[in-house]
Amino acid sequence: MPYRSAVAFLLVIIAVPPAAAQVSVFVHSGIEVQMTARIEPGSVRIPSGVVAINIGRFHRVVQDRSQRRYFAYDVLVEPKNDSRAFQVRIEPFSLPATDLDQMEIDPSWTYVPLLKYPLVPDVRAGDSVAIDLLENPTTGQKVVDYFVFKRANATVGAEVSPVRDLSLADVELRLDDLRVSVNGSVLDASTRVGGSISGAALWFYLPARGRFVMSLLPNAKLGFRRAGEVTNALLSFTDGSDRYDIKSSSRIAPAGGRFNLYVLRDPDWRPTGSESDAPLIVGAADRAELLTAK
Secondary structure, eight states: OOOBTTBOOOOOOOOOSSSOOOEEEEOGGGEEEEEEEEEETTTEEOOEEEEEEETTEEEEEEEEGGGTEEEEEEEEEEEOTTSSOEEEEEEEOOSOGGGGGGGTOOTTSEEOOOSOOOEEEEEOTTOEEEEEEEEOTTTOOEEEEEEEEEETTOOOOOOSSOOOOOOGGGOOEEEESOEEEETTEEOGGGGGTOSEEEESEEEEEETTTEEEEEESSOOGGGTOEEEEEEETTEEEEEETTEEEEEEOSSOSSSSSSEEEEEEEEETTOOOOGGGTTOSOEEEEESSGGGGSOO
16 A cells, blocks of 8 residues: 555554454555464464555564563565566564554563564465564474465465354454545545455544444443444444444445444544554454453
8 A cells, every 4th residue: 555644554453362353464466465473383373463554565563472572573575577476575673662552562572583584585376474483492382473475355275273163253344445434524534545454343543533443243341332334335323423434445244234333432542653643544453352451
C-alpha cells in the first residue's frame, strides 16, 4: 500500500492459540504474505503482530511473554525485473520504540536481535520461508516465524496444527479497499488506505472521536453493545447522534445476510509514536479481549 504522510494504516493482529487468526499483509502485484510464529517442536503458536506502512516493507514483532522479551525486524519484499519471482530481505527493525506500545509490547520487555538477517533471493507465489528467531541449544527448541507467499484470494494447503471444531471466535470480519463515512460524508483519509484487513475484531481510530472496536460477537462483559449491522459489503452503526458506515469492495462477513454488529468505543484511546497525528488508523485482532486490556 502506498505510503502517505497524512495516512497511517496500522495492522495489528495478535495470534493466540487455539483460535488464532491468520496474520497477513498484501505486498506487490497481488501477493499476500501470511505469517505465523511458532515454538518448535510442538508447533505452538505464539503472539505476533505486524505494521504495514510502506508498500513492500512491513514491520514484524513476535512476543515471548513468559520471558518478557520480543523479537522485532523489518521484512522487505522486492519484485525481480521481468520475472514473477521476488526476493525477501530481512532487516533490522526501523520503527521507533514508541510505536511498540501499539503492538502490545511493554517498554520494560527485552529486545532480542535475530540470529541473522537473511536474504532469500528467489521466492514465488506458493513458497514458504522459515526464519529462525531463537534457538535453545540445550533443549533444541526454536522460535520460528513462518511466511507463506500466495496470490491474493488463492488457497493454500492446510496448516499443520491440531484438528478442532470451528467456534464463533474464529469468524472473521474482512475489509477490502475500505471507505469510511461519518454522517454520510466519506473521510478523505480512508480513500488512501487501500489493501485489506481481517480479524475477529476490527477497529478504527479517528482524532477527537477515539477508537471503535467492532465484532460479530456480543462480548457484553467487555462493554460491547449492539450498535449496528453488517450486510454484505456494508458495515453500519450509530454512536450517539453520529452514524458510521464502512464500505468494502467485497463481502465483510464470511456468509451472506444481515448480522448484528457489536461496538465498543474508547473515547480516550490515542495512538503514539509516528502515528500520533494520523487522521485514520485501522487495525484488527483475533480476540476482542486483546483490544480492551489497556
